[in-house]
Amino acid sequence: MKSSQLLTTIVFLSVLIEMELQKEIPACGLLGPNVLPTMINSYPTHRWAWHAAIYHIIDGEKKYYCGGTVITSGSILTAAHCVSKSGYPMKETQIIVSLGRLTLSANDSHAQEFEVKKIFVHPDFIYYTLINDIAILRLSKRIKFNNYVQPVCLWKSNMSEVIGKFGTVIGWGETETDKQSIELRQASLPVLPWTTCLENKASEQSERLLRLSPVQPVILFRQQP
Numbered sequence: 001m002k003s004s005q006l007l008t009t010i011v012f013l014s015v016l017i018e019m020e021l022q023k024e025i026p027a028c029g030l031l032g033p034n035v036l037p038t039m040i041n042s043y044p045t046h047r048w049a050w051h052a053a054i055y056h057i058i059d060g061e062k063k064y065y066c067g068g069t070v071i072t073s074g075s076i077l078t079a080a081h082c083v084s085k086s087g088y089p090m091k092e093t094q095i096i097v098s099l100g101r102l103t104l105s106a107n108d109s110h111a112q113e114f115e116v117k118k119i120f121v122h123p124d125f126i127y128y129t130l131i132n133d134i135a136i137l138r139l140s141k142r143i144k145f146n147n148y149v150q151p152v153c154l155w156k157s158n159m160s161e162v163i164g165k166f167g168t169v170i171g172w173g174e175t176e177t178d179k180q181s182i183e184l185r186q187a188s189l190p191v192l193p194w195t196t197c198l199e200n201k202a203s204e205q206s207e208r209l210l211r212l213s214p215v216q217p218v219i220l221f222r223q224q225p
Contacts, residue, residue: 028153048170050152051184052076053104054083054137055096062096064104064180067171068137070151076137080125083135087127089119097137100148104172105182110148115140162191 028050052068054076066082076097083090092115100110117140122132143149170186 028151048168048184048186049100049148049150051170052078053098053101053172054078055098056090057094057096064172068097070099070143070149071136071154072151073143073145074139076139078135078137080121080133080135081127081130083119083137084121084125084127087125089121089135092116092119095119095137097139099143100146101184103183110146112144112149114143159191163193165191167191 050070052070053064054066054068055062056065057063066078068076068078068082071077083095095116097114097116099112099114101108102110116137118138119135120138121135124132125134126132145151166188167190168186169189170184172181172184175181175185
């Protein structure tokens with residue numbers, strides 16, 4: 001194993017340990033206040049206090065690019081392709097993380113903004129197939145938790161317990177109008193097993209994923225009841 005891969009693996013493990021200890025976090029996964037009467041068939045929401053907006057700095061301007069998840073007071077979990085260029089981590093100065101945000105187009109009094117101290121991409125991430133598409137961002141300073149910014153809880157049960165049930169997806173993605181939403185939105189979708197996803201998308205990409213990685217790691221998050 002290369003020294004860079006070893007370092008990344010150690011960082012992933014240390015973050016998991018930090019999540020387990022949760023020393024500086026009084027609670028996790030608690031839904032925030034429903035500011036509005038709270039993607040396709042979705043509606044605006046400000047209740048998901050652990051959702052992060054990840055911006056790329058392009059020609060000196062911030063451009064929203066991806067979502068992320070607050071997992072500790074100093075770490076954000078996101079997809080590796082969100083912070084990579086052709087499979088290599090971007091420069092930390094090219095990334096900004098914003099928390100507690102409801103809209104992308106206006107100043108939000110509850111928002112907290114962070115520079116990134118270090119980007120750790122999964123050592124076995126494959127850019128063209130999105131195998132092991134996961135990364136951790138270490139922030140330049142600690143997050144201040146409140147009603148609008150909180151960490152998520154790591155799912156500790158077997159995934160089979162939620163197969164067939166409905167989960168919630170959140171983000172500023174494209175809606176049924178094919179336009180990106182400027183408000184954070186949520187929608188309910190059924191949780192399907194990995195094999196079902198492959199069977200319903202029998203493409204060269206799916207076959208390659210199955211061949212290269214027959215068992216994909218899945219990280220699930222939960223909210224407190």
